[in-house]
Each structure stands twice: as C-alpha cells, then as structure tokens.
Amino acid sequence: MSLIRELHRQLTQKERSAVEITQSYLERIKALEPQLHSFLTVTEATAIAQAQAVDQKIAAGEDIGLLEGIPIGLKDNLCTRGVRTTCASKVLENFVPPYESTVTQRLAELGTIALGKTNLDEFAMGSSTENSAYQVTGNPWDPSRVPGGSSGGSAAAVAADECPIALGSDTGGSIRQPAALCGVVGLKPTYGLVSRYGLVAYASSLDQIGPLSRTVEDAAIVLQAIAGHDPKDSTSLNVELPDYTQNLKPGLDCKGRTIGIIQETFGEGLDPVVDAAVKAAIAQYEALGATVKTISLPRFRYGLPSYYIIAPSEASSNLARYDGVKYGARAEESNLVSMYTKTRAAGFGAEVKRRIMIGTYALSAGYYDAYYLKAQKVRTLIKQDFEAAFQAVDALVCPTSPTTAFTAGSKVDAPISMYLSDLMTIPVNLAGLPGISIPCGFDAAGLPIGLQLIGNVLQEQTLFEMAYAYEQATDWHTKTPSLA
C-alpha cells in the first residue's frame, strides 16, 4: 500500500491532522538521529507552519492534493531558499541559497512538508556517505554499517521511517545503491526527465534527481510531481508525461513483457547471497508471466573505468567555482592565488580532492585524448550495447549492488574497492537510462538486497509497472528495521 495514499486518506478522513503527522515524523527524527545521523538540518518550525496551512484548508472544507501535507526529506545538495545547503562540504558550511531548486519548488507548490536536509557524501561523491564532512550515517538495519551513498541520508531516513519519502540525486548509482543497501525503492529517471536547476552540480552529463520511498507507487507519485520540462535547465526534455500510476493496481502481472538478464553482472565479485536473491526474483518474474532471456552487454564492465574519467573531469570543472570569492568559505590570505589554494585545501575532503585531481589530470594538455576522449568513446559503445538489448527486451535486470551493506570504515582507504560498489549502476547513467532498485531479499545478517530494473529511454512507466507487479507478489517491502 502506498504510504502517501495512506497518509492522504488519514488527512481527508480527519483521522490525523497534518500537524500531527508532521509532529510524529519530527519526533521520530529526534529519537533516532543520535544513532542514525541521516539529517544535516531539520526545519522543524517551517514544517509545522506548512502543516498548519494544510490543516486550515482541510478545516475550511477545501479539497487537498495527494501530496499536500506529506512530509519529505531533501538531499542536502538541492538548493532550498533560505535554508542552509551544505552538500556535506566544509566549503559550503554557511551557504544559504538565494534561490530554490525546481524540484523542491514544485513539491512545495503541491503542499509537501519539507522536514529537512539529508546527509550525503561530500558533493555526492561516494558510495557510503562516509565522505560527509559532518557525520557518518548509520544503516537502519545495522547502524555499524554504511547506508550506501551518496544519497545515504535520504535512504536511511526513509528506511527508518523518519520521513515517508525523500529526494536523492544519482550520478553513478547514488539513489539506487543506497536504496538497495537500506531496503527501500529508489529511482534514477531518464537523463533530462527531471530538471537539475538548483541541484549543486557534480558531473552534469550524468546527474539526475529522483525519489526514494517505501513502495513503488510512492516513487511513481513523486516522479509525477517533479518530472517535466523546465526552461531553466537546457538539458531538460520537453516531452509529454504519462500517468505513471494509472496501471498500478492489484493483480498487475508481467504477461507479454520480456526481461533480459545481464549476463556480465553475474560471476566474480558477486556475493552468493545477492546472486541467489536476484535469481529468485527473476524466477518470480517468470511466475508473473514475463519471458526471460539472457542478454550480453559485452562493454558493460567498461562503464566503471569510463565513469572514473568522465565524472571527475566534469567535477573538476564544476568545482572550480569554489574559490572563496562570492560565497562559501574563504581562507584569509593577502595573495589571491594562495586564497584560492588554501580555501580549497581547507574546504574539500579527501575524495573530492582526489576526483578534482583525476579530472584535472585527464583534461590537461597531452592527456585529453588518452583519457577523456577515450572514455567518451567507450561511453558510446556502452550506449550501443543497451540500444541493441532494448531491441529484444522491455527491461534489463541485474543486482543493484554486488554486496549488501558493508561495515563503516572498511573501504575508506581503498578508492577502487569503494568504486566497485557502483559497478552495476554506473553504465545506466552513462547511457542516460532510467533504473530502479527494489527490495528483493535479505542476507543471513538481515541486511537488505536490491534488484535493479533498467528501462529504455523514458520508459519509467514500464519500470514502475514491472516493479509494482513484483512488489505485490512479495513482502520484502513490508519488513522494517527494528530500531528503538
């Protein structure tokens, strides 16, 4: 059952007021934050004021929209006017955006209640949320383990029921991987479907904003709200949106659908328990009437090395703006160049510096063709593999992450080992495709496992319907972590 629809029913039937619902989430945040640390900023006063406005409408007998009065968590790389937006970086510690991102603006206009800003890897660079300059977020299923990243705060907050829905951003898996590790639903939309205006840029040709939620239908409702053309983002697609939820009804099956198993994602490096859970999920799809094929994407595995040139290159350019001049932290120096170098030395953490270094190197004279251009050409080959696959299937399926949640601290000093965590999500960003992660089981330690479905360009509706059919046939999404 959609949590948004359930809260909406409670509001319209006057079982609970918007203030009561908001208060209950704020209380849960207060109770759980000492062990989870998923929020960087909680906007209690404005949340209550917004909830009061919804209650006044209800009291006046006015109809309210489906998202009106629904609390939401926002990743702290989405600019919120008047509310500190840090990107979990010291360089933006005191940055208060003078403008609002398009997605948060749209959600506010629809009456959602922003509860606060969630933790992330600094500038969304990471796979564990340990790269936050402020705090380490715990996985609600075992707080000694990471929630994944970079949208780890949003994923943990949804899994722990600190908020019913949240927004994240996904450049190489930053919505889907934490969704998998925290046992929630996470969608990365087609590149360009959701406006990036007001999303602090990491790698602009890959970044997309998307929802995290407990159920597939909730993700579809949130996508409906945030998708659509925005003149403020020149990469925003001007397309007609389908009604994403119209077919999400009990009894939905997968008859007539063809699913392709990505052969290259099974084998070395895949945790056997993840392998077994994903194969069981594929069997479930067969039971739901889907035709299952094995598909080879021979260049899939080159996604990761291609990404680790392209994303840092774009990042090194995007992060040049943090120079201490107009906003952000500044190191006081009498000389301009040392003001820049010391501001950036003090403002950025190790992973951000590492990526700026790789990107600057890859773009520098003499290396551009060997690295950046080569990676962009490989990107074309990866895209071609997907294009060929979608001639034969409606969706591709594979694990979201090769392992379940790992222990905090276990990979921080081994960049490549950490990067491998995104092996199966990164090619999807390179090709600009939509991908969704849904819960599909647990390991022996009780940690969640995620199934990734990948769709063709703008086929979010297909993904939602296939994910929904699986969700209806299983009960993984009804399990909740046992937090005090």
Added chain:
Amino acid sequence: MIDLEQVRKVAHLARLELEAGEEEQFTTQLNSILEYVEQLNELDTADVPPTTRAIEVSNIHRADQLETFGDRESLLSNVPDREDDFIKVPKIMEG
C-alpha cells in the same frame, strides 16, 4: 603513469594546496586509479564518435531577457568578505 612532480603540477592547475603527506598519498592512489582505467585501451575506438551527453538535445534557445533578481541582500549575505555592496578580495595589482 603519474609521479610526484606531476601531482604537484596538477594540484597547482586545480588550485589545490596539498600537504606533503597528501602529495604522496595522491601519487599512489592516482596511479592505481589510472592503472585501473587503462583497461579502456582494450577496446578499439578508432572509428567511434564520443558521447558528450546521454540524451541528445541540441539548439536549445531562450529569449535573452533581462530579469531583475529581487533579493540582492540574499546574494550579498553569502559573500565571505564585503564592504557595503562590494565584494572584497586580496589585491591583484601592485601600486
């Protein structure tokens, strides 16, 4: 592969001051990352065009219209060092 001297040069290009320990660490780590991406050379890309954007959209224009930003103070209040409505920076010219 990248050596300590190149790491220092790249850090300068990126306007990043690195401590001695960081220079050493980045030399090792950048080398292992560059070694990892070497595998891209297993693929023949001689006749492959580069992809610069995931979904092709081109010639996106909008009217170049002036719009006044209503809240100057919200911009200026983010400035690390200001004097009235001016942004203060270290001197860039002698004299």
